[in-house]
Amino acid sequence: MAQIRGTAGYQLGGQNPFGGPRPEAADPSPLDAIRQQTSKIEDLLDTVSEPIKPYLPAIGRFLIVVTFLEDALRIVTQWSDQLQYLNSYRGIPGGVTHLFLIINIIAMISCSTLVIIRKHSDYAVAGLMGVVVLQALGYGLIFDLNFFLRNLSVCGGLLMVLSDSWVRKTKAFAGLPTLDEKDRKMYFQLAGRILLIFLFIGFVFSGEWTLWRIVVSLIGFVASVMVVVGFKAKFSATLLVVILSIFNLLVNNFWTLHPNHPHKDFAKYDFFQILSIVGGLLLLVNGGPGQFSIDEKKKVY
Numbered sequence: 001m002a003q004i005r006g007t008a009g010y011q012l013g014g015q016n017p018f019g020g021p022r023p024e025a026a027d028p029s030p031l032d033a034i035r036q037q038t039s040k041i042e043d044l045l046d047t048v049s050e051p052i053k054p055y056l057p058a059i060g061r062f063l064i065v066v067t068f069l070e071d072a073l074r075i076v077t078q079w080s081d082q083l084q085y086l087n088s089y090r091g092i093p094g095g096v097t098h099l100f101l102i103i104n105i106i107a108m109i110s111c112s113t114l115v116i117i118r119k120h121s122d123y124a125v126a127g128l129m130g131v132v133v134l135q136a137l138g139y140g141l142i143f144d145l146n147f148f149l150r151n152l153s154v155c156g157g158l159l160m161v162l163s164d165s166w167v168r169k170t171k172a173f174a175g176l177p178t179l180d181e182k183d184r185k186m187y188f189q190l191a192g193r194i195l196l197i198f199l200f201i202g203f204v205f206s207g208e209w210t211l212w213r214i215v216v217s218l219i220g221f222v223a224s225v226m227v228v229v230g231f232k233a234k235f236s237a238t239l240l241v242v243i244l245s246i247f248n249l250l251v252n253n254f255w256t257l258h259p260n261h262p263h264k265d266f267a268k269y270d271f272f273q274i275l276s277i278v279g280g281l282l283l284l285v286n287g288g289p290g291q292f293s294i295d296e297k298k299k300v301y
Contacts, residue, residue: 041235056286057164058116063279064157065112067272068128071135072108074265075101090140100138107131121165125158149202150273156195157280163188163290164283189290193233196280197224199244216243227284230293237284244281248274 052059075082079101086097107127114124132151136142163185200220220243226236252271257264 039232053286056282060279060282060286061115061118061161061164063282064154064161064276065115065128066279067154067269067276068108068112068131070268070272072105072112074268075105086138090138092138100134104131104134115161118165121161125162128158129155146202149198150270150277152195153197153199153202153277153280154273156192156198157276157283159188159192159195160280160283160287163192164287186291189284189287190292192280193227193230193284193289193293196277196284197227199274199277200224216247219243227281227289230289233289233293234285237281241278241281241285244274244278248278 082101083094083097086092086100087094092100108131111124111127111131114120115128132155136147136151141147166185166188200217220240223236223239223243227233227240248271252267252274254264254267254271257267
């Protein structure tokens with residue numbers, strides 16, 4: 001103990017023996033440097049986005065359910081095609097196909113409306129998740145990897161709707177173990193963050209490897225990891241919103257395709273699904289990553 005203090009004991013208070021701070025204090029770690037730069041960007045984004053902040057939750061909720069509203073409209077306008085596909089290619093009896101489509105339309109419109117107006121969010125989200133599962137089974141897409149990953153991201157956005165709508169309960173039944181709204185919100189925020197990034201996994205595995213795809217995939221992967229662990233989550237979620245929005249406008253521009261183009265419906269479907277995921281990310285930007293994140297832990301320690 002004496003020997004250790006003999007070599008370092010004269011540098012009282014972490015001072016350099018010749019004056020001034022120790023070299024370590026003047027040389028921050030790379031993680032600290034990243035945190036400082038992203039904090040400056042976050043402050044700038046907060047200033048720029050100040051006028052729309054009060055409307056951000058409503059915008060996010062609307063974008064999350066817009067893919068379901070578009071799907072309901074598509075079923076109505078392509079009713080005969082939907083019946084023919086389900087009957088001829090999926091082998092579903094005629095009466096069941098009508099019931100299947102009607103249930104989907106009613107569930108998507110009613111549950112989406114409840115999400116937008118923020119009423120009975122638990123039941124609305126459960127209904128929309130049920131639609132995802134029902135359509136995967138009905139249309140035979142449950143084993144389609146791209147469809148599966150995209151819909152996981154959409155479900156992540158729906159979980160963000162739940163965490164956004166829950167508030168801490170002020171009453172609890174005495175003597176009974178309870179999981180209050182705040183606790184549930186933490187778990188659902190974590191699950192929502194994880195599911196939201198599955199879109200990029202599908203993006204990486206689909207399409208040809210070009211330079212722009214590699215660059216976007218790398219940036220998106222880094223930002224996705226930051227979202228999952230909750231490190232500068234608002235900044236990384238904003239970055240993903242920008243990347244996805246640009247990608248959506250450039251690649252899924254279905255409005256430029258001829259009405260009879262074979263890929264028009266696919267591009268339209270992808271466009272609105274990505275909008276839904278953008279909505280989930282906007283709720284993350286508004287509400288933060290929750291307690292299970294590096295951002296929150298650093299506030300404690």
